[in-house]
Amino acid sequence: MTNQIRSKIWQEDPQPDNHFATRLARCHGFDVYGDMLGKATWAEMIYLLFRGEPPTAKAAKLLDALALALANPGPRDASVHAAMCGGTSGTPAAAILMASLAVGAGQYAGGREILLAVRAWSVCGCDIAAWQRYLAGPWAAPSATAWPAPEHPPGFDPHGVSTPLIVEQTLAGLATLSPGSALPWIAGQRHELESLTGLPLSLAGVAAAAFVDLEFSAEQAEVLYLILRLPGAAAHALEQMDLGHKKFPFYEIEFETKPVSVIEEQPR
Amino acid sequence: MRGPDFLDQSVGKLKSAVGGFVPGSHATTRGCDLHEAFRDAVWMDVFVYGITGRRLTEAQLRLLDTIWAYTSYPDSRLWNNRVAALAGTTRSTGVLAMAGALAASEAAIFGGGVYTAAATFIQRAHKAVAHGASIEQVVRQELDSRRGIAGYGRPLTSKDERLAPLRDKVRRLGFEDGAHHQLALEIDRYLDEGRWRLRINYVGYTAALVSDMGFSPRDYYLYGFSAFMGGMAPCYLDAVEKAEGALFPIPCEHIYYFGQPPRTWPTGLPNDKRQE
Numbered sequence: 351m352t353n354q355i356r357s358k359i360w361q362e363d364p365q366p367d368n369h370f371a372t373r374l375a376r377c378h379g380f381d382v383y384g385d386m387l388g389k390a391t392w393a394e395m396i397y398l399l400f401r402g403e404p405p406t407a408k409a410a411k412l413l414d415a416l417a418l419a420l421a422n423p424g425p426r427d428a429s430v431h432a433a434m435c436g437g438t439s440g441t442p443a444a445a446i447l448m449a450s451l452a453v454g455a456g457q458y459a460g461g462r463e464i465l466l467a468v469r470a471w472s473v474c475g476c477d478i479a480a481w482q483r484y485l486a487g488p489w490a491a492p493s494a495t496a497w498p499a500p501e502h503p504p505g506f507d508p509h510g511v512s513t514p515l516i517v518e519q520t521l522a523g524l525a526t527l528s529p530g531s532a533l534p535w536i537a538g539q540r541h542e543l544e545s546l547t548g549l550p551l552s553l554a555g556v557a558a559a560a561f562v563d564l565e566f567s568a569e570q571a572e573v574l575y576l577i578l579r580l581p582g583a584a585a586h587a588l589e590q591m592d593l594g595h596k597k598f599p600f601y602e603i604e605f606e607t608k609p610v611s612v613i614e615e616q617p618r
Numbered sequence: 619m620r621g622p623d624f625l626d627q628s629v630g631k632l633k634s635a636v637g638g639f640v641p642g643s644h645a646t647t648r649g650c651d652l653h654e655a656f657r658d659a660v661w662m663d664v665f666v667y668g669i670t671g672r673r674l675t676e677a678q679l680r681l682l683d684t685i686w687a688y689t690s691y692p693d694s695r696l697w698n699n700r701v702a703a704l705a706g707t708t709r710s711t712g713v714l715a716m717a718g719a720l721a722a723s724e725a726a727i728f729g730g731g732v733y734t735a736a737a738t739f740i741q742r743a744h745k746a747v748a749h750g751a752s753i754e755q756v757v758r759q760e761l762d763s764r765r766g767i768a769g770y771g772r773p774l775t776s777k778d779e780r781l782a783p784l785r786d787k788v789r790r791l792g793f794e795d796g797a798h799h800q801l802a803l804e805i806d807r808y809l810d811e812g813r814w815r816l817r818i819n820y821v822g823y824t825a826a827l828v829s830d831m832g833f834s835p836r837d838y839y840l841y842g843f844s845a846f847m848g849g850m851a852p853c854y855l856d857a858v859e860k861a862e863g864a865l866f867p868i869p870c871e872h873i874y875y876f877g878q879p880p881r882t883w884p885t886g887l888p889n890d891k892r893q894e
């Protein structure tokens with residue numbers, strides 16, 4: 351067992367008088383505080399962290415635009431709803447984000463959907479015949495994991511009727527900025543893909559294609575998608591914290607099983 | 619019905635198949651009045667009923683309780699417990715510490731990530747053996763189709779010190795003859811005698827025990843969620859009662875860097891290669 355943390359991402363030089371204080375920190379070789387700060391943007395730093403090299407100008411713009419598109423899923427989204435449950439009841443800030451991450455991690459508009467969609471891109475690329483085979487299902491290799499089996503093709507809205515305008519706008523906007531081929535291809539093939547699935551493309555589907563064009567791995571795309579959706583969750587949670595729980599929906603309950611008061615006999 | 623018409627049916631209300639509470643009146647869980655049916659119950663009874671919809675025997679509940687008790691190690695080096703302890707040293711809250719540590723218990727190499735696979739394996743093996751397959755066939759098929767056997771082998775050490783006391787408890791409670799339990803031990807013997815150097819681990823053993831109680835892999839996964847929880851609170855407390863920031867301090871030179879040499883951030887980002 352080692353006491354050392356191995357990393358090709360980060361290097362720290364200690365202060366001469368204290369090896370627990372940092373004099374210089376380098377990210378993939380770049381001096382973060384002495385050189386990058388003031389020159390590089392947040393999106394460029396994020397790209398560098400995950401990809402190991404500075405982005406091209408186009409990739410930086412695409413990541414920045416993607417971050418904007420994902421920044422707030424809005425209060426109807428389940429991950430933001432979860433954050434607001436924390437906010438309205440006054441939980442610590444981290445609990446708000448943890449709640450949002452747990453809910454936003456799933457296969458329905460969540461991080462796992464992005465992972466599956468990016469994996470699908472690595473198999474299908476820009477080949478409509480390959481997508482046709484993939485979209486027929488089952489969308490993920492069957493395995494005995496905690497993840498439920500996917501119930502819809504990743505990147506499409508199982509409850510959708512037509513492609514929402516904001517999805518069309520995001521796709522068009524990101525495709526213009528893209529240094530890769532996935533976004534432009536899906537912009538051209540969207541109707542074909544939607545007719546294959548019978549479902550409209552979702553924002554998650556556009557985001558997955560953007561991650562492909564940024565050359566992020568499926569795992570990198572999943573985790574970054576989780577991060578990029580947190581700002582809206584946080585903002586809405588704080589808003590509900592201010593408004594208080596009496597102004598937040600509690601909902602009626604409809605019992606699908608009839609409540610009974612008979613004590614079941616235990617097999618003892 | 620699909621699309622907005624389908625979703626409209628659920629707007630503004632919870633349709634619950636598992637129960638809920640009528641404020642000021644009563645609460646139900648899976649058709650039972652909670653305060654009537656579970657008047658003298660232990661918490662494990664309610665917990666398992668919520669998952670399986672079944673009331674277990676007192677002996678079964680005691681075994682389920684013991685399974686958790688025997689893996690409640692207050693050792694802050696363990697990855698999940700370390701989360702709780704680090705939250706203590708950073709002076710975070712106890713609930714955040716425990717919640718973070720519990721989430722970190724859903725690992726690929728131990729805990730939550732293995733429960734489903736281990737229970738699926740032993741239940742599949744049980745069916746295969748019942749249909750005439752040999753232990754050798756079951757093992758070889760599993761090793762051929764996957765890299766290992768879920769529930770056998772351990773990341774830090776091959777010997778699992780929890781097994782002997784748990785086997786003793788199983789004996790004392792009278793669960794030795796369970797079909798999944800017997801099969802899990804037979805597979806362990808087969809692997810031990812062979813060249814695989816894989817021994818049954820705690821998850822493999824407990825997956826067999828709960829399979830004998832009729833748990834599905836998902837039942838086992840949900841029950842196993844808090845298996846390590848008993849060790850987490852002491853890890854948090856140990857750290858929070860000591861000097862802040864004093865748990866696992868890491869000096870700069872303990873980052874072994876093997877990346878790019880020092881370089882300067884470009885004054886203008888490069889254009890995309892595909893455009894050049």
